[in-house]
Amino acid sequence: MELKVIGKSVPKYDAWGKARGEVIYADDFSMPGMLYGKVFRASLPRAKILSIDTSKAENLPGVHAVITHKDVPKNNLRARFGQGTEIGAQFEGLYRVLAEGEVRYYGEPIALIAAETSEIAEKACELIEVQYEPLPGVFDPLEAMQPGAPQVGEKENNIASHFKIRKGDVEKGFAQADVIVEGFYQVGYQDHAYLELESGVAWVDDDGTIVIRVSSQVIEHFREVAEVLDLPHSRVRYIGTLIGGGFGGKEDITVESYLALLAWKTRRPVKLTYTRKESLLVHSKRHPYYMYYKTGATKDGKITAVHAKLISDAGSYAALSPWVLLYSTVDAVGPYNVENVKVDAYTVMTNTPITSAFRGFGAPQVNLAYESQMNELAKKLGMNPMELRRKNYLKQGDSLATGYVYDRPVPLDLLAQKAWEALGPKRTSSKPQVKIGRGLAVGMCSYGRLTFLHDTSRSYVRLELDGSALIRCGVPDVGGGQGHILAQIVSEELGVPLNLIKIHVTDSQLTPLAGTTTATRQLYMSGNATLKACRELKQRMFRKAAQMLLTNEEDLEVGEGKVYLKSDPTRYIALVPLINRMSADGDELYVEAQFNAPFSDVPAKEIIEGRTFPDFTFGAYAVEVEVDEETGKVELKRVVAAFDVGRALNPILVEGQIEGGAVQGAGYALMEDMVIKDGIIQTPSLQEYLIPTSLDVPDVESILIESGTGLGPYGAKGIGEPPIVGIAPAILNAIDDAVGVRITSLPVTSEKILMELKASKEGNKAA
Amino acid sequence: MRDKLINLKINGKKYQITVKSNTLLLNLLRELGYTDPKYGCGIGECGACSVLLDGQLTLSCLTLAISCDNKEVITAAGLSEKDQLHPLAQSLIEHAAIQCGFCTPGMIIAGKSLLDKNPNPTEEDVRQYLRGNLCRCTGYAPIVEAVLDQARKSKS
Ligand code: FES
Ligand code: FES
Numbered sequence: 001m002e003l004k005v006i007g008k009s010v011p012k013y014d015a016w017g018k019a020r021g022e023v024i025y026a027d028d029f030s031m032p033g034m035l036y037g038k039v040f041r042a043s044l045p046r047a048k049i050l051s052i053d054t055s056k057a058e059n060l061p062g063v064h065a066v067i068t069h070k071d072v073p074k075n076n077l078r079a080r081f082g083q084g085t086e087i088g089a090q091f092e093g094l095y096r097v098l099a100e101g102e103v104r105y106y107g108e109p110i111a112l113i114a115a116e117t118s119e120i121a122e123k124a125c126e127l128i129e130v131q132y133e134p135l136p137g138v139f140d141p142l143e144a145m146q147p148g149a150p151q152v153g154e155k156e157n158n159i160a161s162h163f164k165i166r167k168g169d170v171e172k173g174f175a176q177a178d179v180i181v182e183g184f185y186q187v188g189y190q191d192h193a194y195l196e197l198e199s200g201v202a203w204v205d206d207d208g209t210i211v212i213r214v215s216s217q218v219i220e221h222f223r224e225v226a227e228v229l230d231l232p233h234s235r236v237r238y239i240g241t242l243i244g245g246g247f248g249g250k251e252d253i254t255v256e257s258y259l260a261l262l263a264w265k266t267r268r269p270v271k272l273t274y275t276r277k278e279s280l281l282v283h284s285k286r287h288p289y290y291m292y293y294k295t296g297a298t299k300d301g302k303i304t305a306v307h308a309k310l311i312s313d314a315g316s317y318a319a320l321s322p323w324v325l326l327y328s329t330v331d332a333v334g335p336y337n338v339e340n341v342k343v344d345a346y347t348v349m350t351n352t353p354i355t356s357a358f359r360g361f362g363a364p365q366v367n368l369a370y371e372s373q374m375n376e377l378a379k380k381l382g383m384n385p386m387e388l389r390r391k392n393y394l395k396q397g398d399s400l401a402t403g404y405v406y407d408r409p410v411p412l413d414l415l416a417q418k419a420w421e422a423l424g425p426k427r428t429s430s431k432p433q434v435k436i437g438r439g440l441a442v443g444m445c446s447y448g449r450l451t452f453l454h455d456t457s458r459s460y461v462r463l464e465l466d467g468s469a470l471i472r473c474g475v476p477d478v479g480g481g482q483g484h485i486l487a488q489i490v491s492e493e494l495g496v497p498l499n500l501i502k503i504h505v506t507d508s509q510l511t512p513l514a515g516t517t518t519a520t521r522q523l524y525m526s527g528n529a530t531l532k533a534c535r536e537l538k539q540r541m542f543r544k545a546a547q548m549l550l551t552n553e554e555d556l557e558v559g560e561g562k563v564y565l566k567s568d569p570t571r572y573i574a575l576v577p578l579i580n581r582m583s584a585d586g587d588e589l590y591v592e593a594q595f596n597a598p599f600s601d602v603p604a605k606e607i608i609e610g611r612t613f614p615d616f617t618f619g620a621y622a623v624e625v626e627v628d629e630e631t632g633k634v635e636l637k638r639v640v641a642a643f644d645v646g647r648a649l650n651p652i653l654v655e656g657q658i659e660g661g662a663v664q665g666a667g668y669a670l671m672e673d674m675v676i677k678d679g680i681i682q683t684p685s686l687q688e689y690l691i692p693t694s695l696d697v698p699d700v701e702s703i704l705i706e707s708g709t710g711l712g713p714y715g716a717k718g719i720g721e722p723p724i725v726g727i728a729p730a731i732l733n734a735i736d737d738a739v740g741v742r743i744t745s746l747p748v749t750s751e752k753i754l755m756e757l758k759a760s761k762e763g764n765k766a767a
Numbered sequence: 768m769r770d771k772l773i774n775l776k777i778n779g780k781k782y783q784i785t786v787k788s789n790t791l792l793l794n795l796l797r798e799l800g801y802t803d804p805k806y807g808c809g810i811g812e813c814g815a816c817s818v819l820l821d822g823q824l825t826l827s828c829l830t831l832a833i834s835c836d837n838k839e840v841i842t843a844a845g846l847s848e849k850d851q852l853h854p855l856a857q858s859l860i861e862h863a864a865i866q867c868g869f870c871t872p873g874m875i876i877a878g879k880s881l882l883d884k885n886p887n888p889t890e891e892d893v894r895q896y897l898r899g900n901l902c903r904c905t906g907y908a909p910i911v912e913a914v915l916d917q918a919r920k921s922k923s
Contacts (some may be wrong), residue, residue, distance in 0.1 A: 021803025
């Protein structure tokens with residue numbers, strides 16, 4: 001079947017409103033009588049709260065409410081992240097709305113204020129008096145693992161989760177190895193630094209429902225907010241706005257519980273928007289990891305064993321740390337076929353800001369380690385790194401580290417070659433102290449949620465009498481075309497022109513629940529749900545059209561506003577009379593369909609086995625860098641990314657994900673340095689925490705391979721998160737190629753380069 | 768804190784309005800319903816609040832409203848007519864340079880300001896000029912290309 005709309009780089013429906021500056025983002029919305037919320041936060045990283053005195057703040061004219069933990073109907077919840085199924089203690093954390101008893105991290109919310117103006121709310125904050133008894137904190141996961149370390153959370157042990165992989169026999173595998181490499185790798189925080197800060201407005205509707213209009217990647221959080229207020233789930237409604245950047249940072253609850261509490265108490269609309277400083281100080285971040293790796297191979301380059309130990313910093317509340325750790329565990333050896341694997345992974349609580357979801361979700365950290373190991377191994381074997389990889393790529397029918405047999409093609413060899421070749425001939429440096437180097441790295445990243453979460457999505461499609469169509473699907477739109485692509489599917493399947501399709505996204509009570517915009521799942525899940533709805537509608541259309549055109553349904557095709565005969569396209573019926581006839585005959589002109597991902601059981605023990613994800617996206621990065629040996633400065637000059645996207649339903653949007661992900665990953669590798677000292681972030685501004693500007697990055701060349709083997713509509717794979725995987729180790733490998741030093745921690749700074757260069761020169765002299 | 772009556776034109780509409788001495792132009796605009804300039808940092812780090820003030824590229828989060836007496840403000844929304852998008856806005860759409868769109872109004876203003884000054888910029892010129900406008904979604908290349916393409920088109 002020839003596709004007419006799918007595969008075309010058409011602009012997404014939300015582009016026009018955004019280009020006009022007319023989109024009403026969360027903070028752009030106001031209501032009559034609206035109050036302004038503010039969060040009063042802890043000024044110590046760990047302390048006992050002896051008393052909280054809010055009386056002065058309450059007496060300040062213009063203050064309508066001051067709320068502390070005592071006023072929260074349910075202040076402590078098992079955090080289940082909008083999840084319906086039981087997932088067991090090792091995947092759940094505590095969600096505490098406001099600090100009680102003890103402060104666990106600097107900036108932890110202690111009280112909420114609603115006032116006539118934000119100035120008054122700020123003033124009221126200054127009037128709140130808290131008496132603390134400072135307690136010794138623990139700020140590093142390695143220290144927090146030691147016996148006798150201060151206890152951060154509700155469990156006696158600071159280890160929030162421990163997962164293992166036990167595949168084959170690593171002892172035997174290392175015994176078979178001719179060469180072995182070992183390495184320690186370390187990565188720090190990364191902040192999402194979306195341009196739009198956490199924000200929302202909440203009010204109590206005339207029927208007593210709390211409505212929260214908010215920038216969130218998960219509108220299913222209405223359930224948890226209802227539980228916080230001890231209300232039936234049906235009494236809390238999320239209206240999701242178009243999101244000004246998410247990247248996982250708006251996956252956990254941000255402002256919603258606070259808004260709901262304040263609106264409920266004051267019975268007035270309340271707006272709450274974080275400041276940039278507040279956001280950088282306290283909102284969730286990518287997990288810092290310590291990683292130890294040992295890899296063995298035979299002299300002809302076959303990997304025999306990998307042993308990895310991973311320790312991540314879970315911060316002061318577990319949030320999604322166990323899940324992120326599980327992703328790292330499953331991805332620990334990357335897209336390679338390794339018979340003997342041993343992984344021990346821990347996520348450990350500390351008195352530091354919350355760490356949780358961030359694009360890639362545990363995959364970028366281990367990717368950095370295993371792809372650095374590959375190059376070290378190649379060096380030791382005297383083998384070309386691409387050749388070494390080729391000998392070990394996972395192939396269709398091989399098993400992953402969990403033992404699950406991967407039953408789809410893995411075109412990594414092609415991807416790596418294409419990316420590498422696209423770099424073209426190597427340039428020569430114009431300055432003697434500036435060395436040019438190239439690096440390659442491949443990666444894997446799951447799309448779709450963990451299969452034991454039993455993920456589902458729903459979508460509703462309706463035909464209108466004038467031949468237009470309506471989609472209702474509760475898909476949070478972070479700007480990647482999450483909503484738009486559904487319209488492209490409807491247009492393809494039902495022949496309705498794109499400009500006649502209206503889509504409603506993200507209303508937890510009015511749009512069918514489509515699940516989270518996380519885990520690279522919306523195209524896969526909601527795309528399939530929409531496709532299913534369309535196919536059902538199309539069948540009804542064809543049934544009627546076959547009667548009207550005196551033909552059989554198999555000979556019918558839809559396109560360009562009509563249903564026509566494949567055998568004779570001049571015989572057709574236009575959509576409008578067809579739909580009207582269906583309507584007159586009482587045919588249903590709408591379908592709500594549900595798509596279910598493959599399901600598996602919740603892991604019952606620490607050892608992770610079998611299927612954990614529906615599928616993976618594979619990709620390769622080839623980069624070129626310049627390293628200045630005098631200054632230590634690294635400049636990223638060329639980036640080529642090649643991904644098997646299954647099918648590019650809208651190529652320019654797919655490229656957008658790759659380019660954006662590459663640049664965010666380049667920032668992670670080279671610039672983004674979140675400095676923390678004794679639990680307090682020292683870089684709470686965008687002048688201190690630097691993210692890439694237009695000057696810091698080259699163009700990214702993206703190569704799309706369409707294997708057609710994905711689980712999404714038309715064979716598409718997910719591409720939201722995968723592009724952040726691969727670029728950082730490609731850069732490290734390129735630096736090594738340029739100046740012969742192996743950097744093992746992020747971000748790469750000039751100081752690190754200079755230090756390593758000095759060390760390697762001294763090492764050479766000594767040798 | 769003394770209030771002051773100022774005259775100001777916003778996107779072609781005249782206002783006579785009393786502002787406090789510490790009111791920021793960004794907040795004034797947003798309170799008046801011009802919500803396309805965004806708050807992204809409040810301290811001049813992100814460019815999301817960019818507007819044209821008497822034709823000059825200006826960060827409205829660092830500008831006091833009282834200093835705008837008898838001046839003219841243009842925001843991104845003010846560049847596009849009802850049925851006619853500003854050509855640069857159109858170019859951004861065509862190059863898929865708008866993802867979440869939160870940086871877009873600021874980018875349009877900065878891009879227009881550049882093209883006003885330099886109708887034939889090189890890629891390097893564009894990257895230099897936009898360096899104060901952060902975008903976390905696109906990786907910049909499509910935005911840069913959209914500006915360059917617009918420059919090429921208006922020449923022909
Ligand atoms: S809000 Fe003005 S520069 Fe960021
Ligand atoms: S499009 Fe999202 S910040 Fe630029």
